[in-house]
Amino acid sequence: MLPYNFDYYKPQSIKEAIELYQLLKLQEKKPMYYGGGTEILTLGRLNFIYTDAIIDLKGIPECNAFGFQHQELIIGSTLSLRAIEENKLFPLLSDTSKEVADYTSRNKITIGGNICGQIFYRESVLPFLLSNSTVIIAGPKGTRKEFINEVFHKELRLDEGEFLVQIVTEKEYLKAKHISVKKRQQWKTGYPLLTVASLKKEGFIRFAFSGVCPYPFRSIQMENKLNDKSLSFKDRILTSFEYLPTPVLNDIEGSNEYRLFVLENTLSYILSYIGGEEHE
Amino acid sequence: MNSHSADRKVTIQLEINKEQYERDILASDILLDVLRDKIGLTGAKPGCLNGDCGACTVIMNKQPMKSCLMLAIEAIDSEILTIEGLKNTPIQRAFVEHFAFQCGYCTSGFIMICQALLLNDRNPSPEKIETWLSSNICRCTGYKEIEKAIYSVIELLNIKNQTNQ
Numbered sequence: 001m002l003p004y005n006f007d008y009y010k011p012q013s014i015k016e017a018i019e020l021y022q023l024l025k026l027q028e029k030k031p032m033y034y035g036g037g038t039e040i041l042t043l044g045r046l047n048f049i050y051t052d053a054i055i056d057l058k059g060i061p062e063c064n065a066f067g068f069q070h071q072e073l074i075i076g077s078t079l080s081l082r083a084i085e086e087n088k089l090f091p092l093l094s095d096t097s098k099e100v101a102d103y104t105s106r107n108k109i110t111i112g113g114n115i116c117g118q119i120f121y122r123e124s125v126l127p128f129l130l131s132n133s134t135v136i137i138a139g140p141k142g143t144r145k146e147f148i149n150e151v152f153h154k155e156l157r158l159d160e161g162e163f164l165v166q167i168v169t170e171k172e173y174l175k176a177k178h179i180s181v182k183k184r185q186q187w188k189t190g191y192p193l194l195t196v197a198s199l200k201k202e203g204f205i206r207f208a209f210s211g212v213c214p215y216p217f218r219s220i221q222m223e224n225k226l227n228d229k230s231l232s233f234k235d236r237i238l239t240s241f242e243y244l245p246t247p248v249l250n251d252i253e254g255s256n257e258y259r260l261f262v263l264e265n266t267l268s269y270i271l272s273y274i275g276g277e278e279h280e
Numbered sequence: 281m282n283s284h285s286a287d288r289k290v291t292i293q294l295e296i297n298k299e300q301y302e303r304d305i306l307a308s309d310i311l312l313d314v315l316r317d318k319i320g321l322t323g324a325k326p327g328c329l330n331g332d333c334g335a336c337t338v339i340m341n342k343q344p345m346k347s348c349l350m351l352a353i354e355a356i357d358s359e360i361l362t363i364e365g366l367k368n369t370p371i372q373r374a375f376v377e378h379f380a381f382q383c384g385y386c387t388s389g390f391i392m393i394c395q396a397l398l399l400n401d402r403n404p405s406p407e408k409i410e411t412w413l414s415s416n417i418c419r420c421t422g423y424k425e426i427e428k429a430i431y432s433v434i435e436l437l438n439i440k441n442q443t444n445q
Contacts, residue, residue, distance in 0.1 A: 001309075001310060001313050005306045007283070037349070037351065038331055041350075041351070103344070104344040105415065108331075188410070
């Protein structure tokens with residue numbers, strides 16, 4: 001049971017959703033866009049999130065899109081992680097998504113919700129960072145299309161009243177050699193210690209991380225070090241750590257020392273798997 | 281556009297176990313609470329209320345769903361199946377025969393996830409069984425008996441399938 005009640009709206013178009021949000025703001029309400037709603041409901045129950053108006057985006061056709069247009073894969077923000085897991089149009093995304101939470105929860109968690117949520121792991125964003133995908137964002141000023149690497153800094157930077165409509169990925173990235181590794185201290189579900197996703201494009205290996213720092217990230221400096229063929233795998237990995245954007249997380253899931261130990265081993269495995277051509 | 285105000289109760293219709301139920305609810309009411317408190321179907325259990333344990337699992341449109349992670353209002357126009365709708369089914373009997381429970385609190389959730397899996401795949405791989413069952417937590421049994429129960433139903437379904445061919 002939630003400790004408060006709210007209005008519930010299910011608009012059928014982008015325009016309707018945005019106008020509704022603005023109207024509710026004018027009425028001095030605190031509206032929230034709602035995809036799967038798992039975070040709103042669980043954090044709301046604990047009073048960590050408050051809203052008095054829910055705008056459920058699942059009735060908007062563009063948010064439910066899933067398929068190819070021209071040479072691009074279009075993924076609607078309200079698609080469930082299960083749908084993405086089972087329709088393997090973007091294998092790296094399927095591999096990464098299927099490790100989020102558990103099977104039943106993935107029926108409810110949406111890709112947009114996972115990317116825009118408060119829980120800092122947000123693993124579903126990693127494949128999009130690696131494939132330089134674009135995001136379609138709708139808001140009071142209209143619809144904008146941005147490279148995700150331009151607008152995702154710690155989190156997806158949305159202005160007031162905006163929401164994520166779609167993520168667009170060029171077809172060439174879908175078949176690239178890839179791997180996604182999620183490490184937990186124990187058990188097969190639940191929160192991770194860390195997740196590393198990797199994709200090889202034109203001989204260069206890209207890396208994106210979740211659970212290492214307090215937000216998901218892709219670091220070009222780390223990638224450059226990890227691709228330095230003049231160094232052994234171990235030296236590449238250890239020098240890449242100098243470019244971690246923040247101190248490594250130290251929490252109930254694992255200490256910072258343990259995380260670095262696991263990260264080193266994980267990166268070593270990924271380099272071997274994906275073909276990092278170790279210097280002798 | 282569907283819209284429901286916080287200032288008043290809304291009347292919704294839900295299809296549960298092939299029966300229609302009409303109830304007055306608040307827009308913020310969680311499906312689990314509506315099932316238990318407003319409809320009297322107490323088989324779905326409140327466990328963690330955080331989407332972690334699976335004790336509240338129901339089947340919606342043939343897919344397992346944690347009813348603590350869903351607003352009742354989102355369940356309109358869906359076919360909902362709860363443990364009460366699985367009376368005398370092979371999976372229920374298998375849980376009894378294989379003693380796939382101890383304290384019993386998680387049992388209805390486990391039966392629902394098993395039934396959902398069998399609705400989607402009559403011959404799931406061991407890996408798939410493990411993935412689906414990982415959605416639910418039991419702190420008594422060690423899971424082996426639960427696995428035996430589902431395997432026994434898969435075997436039963438395959439025998440029936442062969443007999444019908």
